[in-house]
Amino acid sequence: MRIATWNVNSVRQRLGHLLDFLREAEPDALCLQELKCTDADFPRAELEAAGWQVATHGQKTFNGVAIISRSPLEDVRRGLPGDDGDEQARYIEGVLPFGTRVLRVASIYLPNGNPVNTEKYPYKLGFMRRLKNHAQELLQHEEALVLAGDYNVIPDSRDARDPAAWVHDALFLPQTRSAFQELLNIGLTEALRATTDAAGLYTFWDYQAGAWQRNNGIRIDHLLLSPQAADRLEGVTIAKHVRGWDKPSDHVPVMLALKA
DNA sequence: ATGTCGCATTCCATGCGA
Numbered sequence: 001m002r003i004a005t006w007n008v009n010s011v012r013q014r015l016g017h018l019l020d021f022l023r024e025a026e027p028d029a030l031c032l033q034e035l036k037c038t039d040a041d042f043p044r045a046e047l048e049a050a051g052w053q054v055a056t057h058g059q060k061t062f063n064g065v066a067i068i069s070r071s072p073l074e075d076v077r078r079g080l081p082g083d084d085g086d087e088q089a090r091y092i093e094g095v096l097p098f099g100t101r102v103l104r105v106a107s108i109y110l111p112n113g114n115p116v117n118t119e120k121y122p123y124k125l126g127f128m129r130r131l132k133n134h135a136q137e138l139l140q141h142e143e144a145l146v147l148a149g150d151y152n153v154i155p156d157s158r159d160a161r162d163p164a165a166w167v168h169d170a171l172f173l174p175q176t177r178s179a180f181q182e183l184l185n186i187g188l189t190e191a192l193r194a195t196t197d198a199a200g201l202y203t204f205w206d207y208q209a210g211a212w213q214r215n216n217g218i219r220i221d222h223l224l225l226s227p228q229a230a231d232r233l234e235g236v237t238i239a240k241h242v243r244g245w246d247k248p249s250d251h252v253p254v255m256l257a258l259k260a
Numbered sequence: 261a262t263g264t265c266g267c268a269t270t271c272c273a274t275g276c277g278a
Contacts, residue, residue: 013265209261211264
């Protein structure tokens with residue numbers, strides 16, 4: 001069972017890459033972030049023609065998340081609980097068949113939070129607190145669970161080529177990192193760090209200032225696992241080569257494999 | 261110090277978000 005996550009930075013601009021990645025990686029499910037379009041504008045027909053099921057939670061201009069899967073997604077929830085006034089489309093979850101049991105999967109686009117001296121940073125921290133609360137509820141099901149997405153969190157200095165450049169940034173502030181750690185502390189396992197301690201494993205390279213050419217990257221796309229999923233983790237791969245494709249997203253896909 | 265994108269409108273130029 002393979003589950004992947006990818007911030008595509010506009011699904012309409014990235015449809016070719018999306019279909020290419022699905023063909024080459026053959027995930028059972030792919031969590032998308034930054035669709036930058038409404039549900040009506042999502043290229044649903046093109047994906048369905050390639051044999052994929054599609055569940056979207058879109059929004060005009062910004063944000064937007066989706067889950068693409070081989071099996072139909074059941075029990076779909078759109079929007080993160082905990083703030084009825086939050087109109088940003090940043091969360092979708094659902095359930096897939098997993099052997100004789102089920103796998104619950106969520107696609108998360110956690111707020112960036114910059115600039116930190118605006119309302120954007122408290123919104124990010126509030127979203128993280130809501131995600132923790134919701135994840136605690138989900139853990140009570142005692143099922144395999146993968147919370148995948150663009151967390152906009154650099155967990156550790158190993159996860160940035162130039163950590164000093166990020167010390168005042170919403171992605172790396174101590175308060176951000178401790179909120180991420182709090183999320184792990186409820187009993188979630190970060191998939192990549194369960195498999196390696198290596199530094200320099202990045203998932204995002206800025207479009208600006210030759211960041212890709214200089215390998216000036218950061219690791220901000222993560223897959224968090226319930227114990228039932230972590231016990232079955234076989235491996236994690238970062239599809240770094242995708243950043244070298246023509247007109248790429250600034251993020252690359254990250255994929256994990258679970259024993260059946 | 262942003263050297264880039266993608267979106268939308270003010271629409272062939274600019275502002276916003278990342």
